[in-house]
Amino acid sequence: MPAVSVDTIEAELIALLVAVTDNEPRVLTIRDGSLLPSGPFETTHRSLQASLRAWVEQQTGHPLGYTEQLYTFADRDRSTEDAARRFISISYLGLTRQAGASGCGHDTAWRSWYRYFPWEDWRDGAPPMIAKAIVPRLRAWTSATVEPPRRRERQQRVQIAFGLRGLPWNEELVLQRYELLFEAGLVPEAIRRSNGDETGMLPGEPMPHDHRRILATGIARLRAKIKYRPVVFELMPASFTLLQLQRAVEALAGQRLHKQNFRRLIDSQALVEETGDVTTETGGRPAKLFRFRPQVLLERAVAGSKLPVARPD
Amino acid sequence: MPAVSVDTIEAELIALLVAVTDNEPRVLTIRDGSLLPSGPFETTHRSLQASLRAWVEQQTGHPLGYTEQLYTFADRDRSTEDAARRFISISYLGLTRQAGASGCGHDTAWRSWYRYFPWEDWRDGAPPMIAKAIVPRLRAWTSATVEPPRRRERQQRVQIAFGLRGLPWNEELVLQRYELLFEAGLVPEAIRRSNGDETGMLPGEPMPHDHRRILATGIARLRAKIKYRPVVFELMPASFTLLQLQRAVEALAGQRLHKQNFRRLIDSQALVEETGDVTTETGGRPAKLFRFRPQVLLERAVAGSKLPVARPD
DNA sequence: CGCATTATGCTGATCATGAGCATAACTGGG
DNA sequence: CCCAGTTATGCTCATGATCAGCATAATGCG
Structure with missing residues (x-):
């Protein structure tokens, strides 16, 4: 095998499969809902789309309807283990009709995506946790910012993302909200790297690697697209x-x-x-x-x- | 070097840099306008964005403003040379203010993107080539389709993409139009694989690999985004x-x-x-x-x- | 000074959207 | 059999955005 590239590059596909059952938007997860399904980068198919489709249909038994590429992650700090090994994750959004049987024998499960993003469900009005937990902590975070221009920038981002000061709630800003919470250290994924202290974290189940970010990206895309x-x-x-x-x-x-x-x-x-x-x-x-x-x-x-x-x- | 993956995977970044000068939308090209600039997948930076930014600024001297990931291509037939070598191309859109000096010594040049997509410029009314060349050939292509459902599907795609039968021209459908022309074998990229016959091709300069497709993707994204x-x-x-x-x-x-x-x-x-x-x-x-x-x-x-x-x- | 050219203010018609009233057609319980 | 509860469906009205022009204001130039 020729050593063309300096580092070892590995590629994987991450599938964000979405269905709606019982009026809940659901995503296919593995390992008791802790992870999005991912697979190797198959070379036996012509395109990534085809690769994904074949893999998903074989794994879950569900036919895959609409698919769309989401985002490619390749940040160095994705995997904490080995700095020289680079992981490229190409994520896809896929829509499917049936979310009945969990598919194959692996412990796959369709989970409501609001389990991971409880603050995104406004169907019964504004979730109380926003005013009770999120906004106060984000305010504390912005107030702790020393430089005035940075502080103002953060204030504005918080206001836009969470619809403060008379601004409307914009349901498409899923990713911006997640990233704010990440930056502010309010989600477990943000601090896992430094220490294990998960006190003061917000409700909403975390996921390893970028998986929750991928989910946020997918939700945002879908919410924009349905319009x-x-x-x-x-x-x-x-x-x-x-x-x-x-x-x-x-x-x-x-x-x-x-x-x-x-x-x-x-x-x-x-x-x-x-x-x-x-x-x-x-x-x-x-x-x-x-x-x-x-x-x-x-x-x-x-x-x-x-x-x-x-x-x- | 551990042989973790079966095939050799190489990754590159492709940059679609856009500027507007003299009322023309321009893209940065190399080799006399025949190619988009691409670079190795740098591991010295934290993220892909940072990698791209550093690389572009070093190569061109232009500061890079807004950037956005476009699309990741990894289709097997991207490179005709070696089937086992897989190339992953991660493309980015970048906006910049200055399109003056060409930057570094390489033969880089800012070219109007309508040079590659002459049918996309409606500023002086509908380009005559659409009615004269494109539509007739696409009609011939659809008519030659045997199965009625496939034929009707293609007819409809053509009508939507090019605003036929009273439908309005939708400037965002850049990619759909290019893909139609590709499928119909009207652009050189489509037939290069089979034979070298480029007669009957449409005006509009071709590019190797997926580069013109990437450009189409970027134009579409930008046209949607400005709204x-x-x-x-x-x-x-x-x-x-x-x-x-x-x-x-x-x-x-x-x-x-x-x-x-x-x-x-x-x-x-x-x-x-x-x-x-x-x-x-x-x-x-x-x-x-x-x-x-x-x-x-x-x-x-x-x-x-x-x-x-x-x-x- | 009059003309061509571009900048800028303003108005009426049309259309999309947000919000609500009113009525229709079913089920289940007295 | 009638009544209350529930969901379906038709229609109207106010509001605001958008489309398409008319009209006027400042310039430079011959």
Whole structure:
């Protein structure tokens, strides 16, 4: 084997598989929810996409719908072990319909992503932990900053990320929020390198390496994407009611939507069509069942469609 | 050196450096404009971003403003030479202010990106080559497709990508257009692998490997980004007139904008402030000079600002 | 001084969005 | 059988953003 590169470079794929079941946005995890699934960099397939798809379908048994590359991490300090060995992690986001059986024998599990980011779920209003725990500690962190320009910069970042001082909560800033908490030393991942002291950490389950950061990146991407491209479709069963569709979007966005406006938007876009059937399983008046319009499935909304992310009921 | 991975994996960084000079969007190229600059995967820096920044600044002498990861390519057929050697190319987009001297001694040059994508420049109306050359050949390509569902799919993709049948031209679909032309065998990169026959190719300079694809990805990203984040700032000098700013946006977007609406949008967002000076170099009535508001430079527009991409004058 | 040129202010039409009222159609309990 | 509770669905109104122009203000130039 020729020694072309100075260091040993290894590459792996990290898969962020997302599904929505029981109105919860879920990610596929391994080892009792502590880790995202990752696999070797297969050379038997033509492209990374194909490699990922083959690997995921073999591992989980789920067909993989939409996929998208997320981010490539290659920072030196990713692995604490060996400085000369470099790990390149190429992460992908994948959407799938079924999140039933856990797949293969490994201890895989679909976990709600709000388990790792409890402050991101605003469906029942602002999570109390933000005002009680996060904001005070971030304020303490900014106040402790000596240089005034840096302090002001941090103040502003905190205000924007968490919607302080009259600014609105922006559900897309998942990564910025995580990075702030990381910088402020409020998540366990940030201090694991220095010492083992995990007191004063925020709720929200940590993950090793960059995995929680990858998850944050994926959530942010997905939350942005549902507004201008009909990717929710990839997560829905063949037929569904409009409220079910709305609940799925709400699960992803972490926000409640205005019902009537949601329907208006959906049908103004001609994204769906009635199947002709209705279901009475919803409780009240029977709801019409819809399916996605096949030709829409292809490319449609690149021209610019939006899903409304609005205020609570 | 331990033989951990089966194949030899090599990694490189590819830099897509963008500047706007003389109302042209330009990219830094090497070898007489035939190639994007790429460098080794440096292990001496902490992160990929830092690695890229150091390398670019050393190579070109330009300070690097905003940077963003674009895409990671690792397809087997990237390099035709050796199947066992795998090349991972991590590409970055970087914005810089100055595109004056070419930098170091290598034959680097700033080339208008429309040299590689002549069909993307709509500032003087629709490029004639679209109706004359591109659309007919794409139609021939779709017509030659045997299976009806595949044919219809391709028809629809062509219509969306090139704004046919009443659909609007969407300037963000740079990559989709390039990929269509690639699939249809209308760009030299597509057939280089099979034979050397380059007759019937479209105008627009090709690049080896994925370089033109990377450029397309970067243009698309930038065109999308200027609408909701004030990245144009990174490309402008310290002070400028509103028309200069508009021209820069038009260069990137490849479209003309409505002047009055552009100014209204800019100042409704409070992105800029007057310097107090005026310039008479613009021809008619002297124009006020503006600078970007420093605090805006930080993070401001994440909350959602937009640059208008509108119709011709 | 009049003309060409660019800068800049302002207005009306149109469209998207946010919020809510009102009604329809079912279920289950008295 | 009627009533309360629940969800589905149609429609309106206010507001704000965007599109497309008209009108006026300052310059330089012949």
